[in-house]
Amino acid sequence: MRMTAAVMYEQGLPTPYAGSKPFIIEDVDLEGPGEGEVLVEVTAAGLCHSDLSQVAGLRKRKLPVVGGHEGAGIVREVGRGVTRMKPGDHVVMTVATGCGHCRPCTDIRPALCEGVSESRSQGALPNGMIRLSRGGKPVYHYSGVSSFAQYAVTIPNTLIKIDPAIPLDIAAMFGCAVVTGAGAVLNTARVRPGQNVAAFGLGGVGLNAVMASRISGASEIIGIDINEGKFALAKELGCTHTFLATDPDLVAKAKDLTRGGVDFSFEISGSKPAMTSAYAITRKGGEVVCVGLGATGEMYQYPHTSLVAEEKAIRGSLMGGGVADRDIPLLLRLFQDGKMPVDRLKSSTMGFEELNVSLDKLDGGSVVRQILLPHG
Numbered sequence: 567m568r569m570t571a572a573v574m575y576e577q578g579l580p581t582p583y584a585g586s587k588p589f590i591i592e593d594v595d596l597e598g599p600g601e602g603e604v605l606v607e608v609t610a611a612g613l614c615h616s617d618l619s620q621v622a623g624l625r626k627r628k629l630p631v632v633g634g635h636e637g638a639g640i641v642r643e644v645g646r647g648v649t650r651m652k653p654g655d656h657v658v659m660t661v662a663t664g665c666g667h668c669r670p671c672t673d674i675r676p677a678l679c680e681g682v683s684e685s686r687s688q689g690a691l692p693n694g695m696i697r698l699s700r701g702g703k704p705v706y707h708y709s710g711v712s713s714f715a716q717y718a719v720t721i722p723n724t725l726i727k728i729d730p731a732i733p734l735d736i737a738a739m740f741g742c743a744v745v746t747g748a749g750a751v752l753n754t755a756r757v758r759p760g761q762n763v764a765a766f767g768l769g770g771v772g773l774n775a776v777m778a779s780r781i782s783g784a785s786e787i788i789g790i791d792i793n794e795g796k797f798a799l800a801k802e803l804g805c806t807h808t809f810l811a812t813d814p815d816l817v818a819k820a821k822d823l824t825r826g827g828v829d830f831s832f833e834i835s836g837s838k839p840a841m842t843s844a845y846a847i848t849r850k851g852g853e854v855v856c857v858g859l860g861a862t863g864e865m866y867q868y869p870h871t872s873l874v875a876e877e878k879a880i881r882g883s884l885m886g887g888g889v890a891d892r893d894i895p896l897l898l899r900l901f902q903d904g905k906m907p908v909d910r911l912k913s914s915t916m917g918f919e920e921l922n923v924s925l926d927k928l929d930g931g932s933v934v935r936q937i938l939l940p941h942g
């Protein structure tokens with residue numbers, strides 16, 4: 567079929583993106599679904615900071631590529647052999663699932679799946695197929711999802727069946743922002759009642775870490791950002807205190823408040839200075855959980871003697887470090903019960919024509935999650 571999609575031909579174009587237009591909105595061809603594949607009508611797709619990093623060229627991708635890695639939609643057709651999905655099913659699209667067979671998958675760490683890492687770097691679906699093209703030339707899949715399009719062909723592993731009563735523009739955010747931010751707290755850190763936490767970066771992912779910390783029963787939940795405009799919503803969603811990242815007394819204030827430092831510092835801004843502060847405000851025996859992503863190969867520094875003598879830990883958390891098939895339905899249930907008001911993170915909806923300007927808005931920090939509606 568022929569459909570409209572947002573295609574990126576070049577990374578690293580200059581800002582403002584409204585002028586340089588990293589995403590070209592055009593017709594592309596979509597084949598399939600072949601055996602073991604599913605055709606999804608994409609009804610909503612969230613814009614994540616990782617999309618912005620790809621546009622900026624911080625992490626290289628195979629080009630041209632149809633963007634987007636979180637979304638939601640409705641199954642329209644299933645290929646031969648697909649039994650888990652049927653036309654009409656509502657689904658969340660996510661990159662958080664694995665093949666089920668490799669070493670990380672059998673260790674129940676599907677976000678680290680070897681097969682998915684490989685297919686992602688090849689711009690292919692997890693089954694190795696490329697179903698997108700333009701003028702007979704291949705167009706690549708972004709993380710096996712490519713949700714900045716009216717339709718997507720993918721494999722059932724990247725889709726989580728959901729209650730059709732859930733609005734799809736809210737469901738879209740569960741594919742990355744929610745599963746990543748909440749998972750860092752619930753799976754990677756396993757925050758317990760009474761512990762103290764800090765979240766650096768109160769964006770789409772960070773605010774989910776804040777909501778999950780509240781659900782975990784954390785005592786102090788300290789929100790830190792360079793943008794004061796993020797504080798009101800952060801407090802509404804669970805922060806007990808908010809500080810500017812640039813506050814020269816940040817470390818002293820946070821340590822004072824928590825009698826020696828937080829149990830878990832979540833770095834969710836992708837900023838190097840934030841990582842330094844996150845380490846500094848973590849108490850002896852505490853952990854820094856790293857979610858924010860910078861450029862490939864970028865080196866960070868930490869005080870090694872302190873790490874050893876204070877038994878601190880620095881840990882990565884990819885896509886929430888959990889199992890999407892288990893976690894996304896659970897998190898959706900928390901949303902439906904009013905415990906995770908993810909709808910509060912939706913800043914606006916947009917059509918394809920606003921996608922490039924929405925990159926500037928996310929870059930400027932004035933918005934949380936902007937939702938693309940590919941069918942207008």
Ligand SMILES: NC(=O)c1ccc[n+]([C@@H]2O[C@H](COP(=O)([O-])OP(=O)(O)OC[C@H]3O[C@@H](n4cnc5c(N)ncnc54)[C@H](O)[C@@H]3O)[C@@H](O)[C@H]2O)c1
Pocket residue numbers: 613614615616619742743746766767768769770771772790791792793796811834835836837839840856857858859860883884885886928931933934
């Ligand atoms: N680990 C993963 O699996 C995973 C998944 C999704 C996103 N990410 C990464 O997580 C980060 C956050 O993504 P998002 O979509 O929430 O982004 P976002 O743009 O919505 O939010 C980032 C927030 O960080 C703030 N910030 C910037 N510099 C800061 C600093 N020095 N100190 C404190 N706050 C600062 C910004 O003002 C903004 O509020 C990005 O780096 C993204 O690439 C990682």
Ligand SMILES: [Zn+2]
Pocket residue numbers: 614615616617635636742743
């Ligand atoms: Zn993301």
Ligand SMILES: [Zn+2]
Pocket residue numbers: 664665666667668669670671676678679680681682
């Ligand atoms: Zn695997």
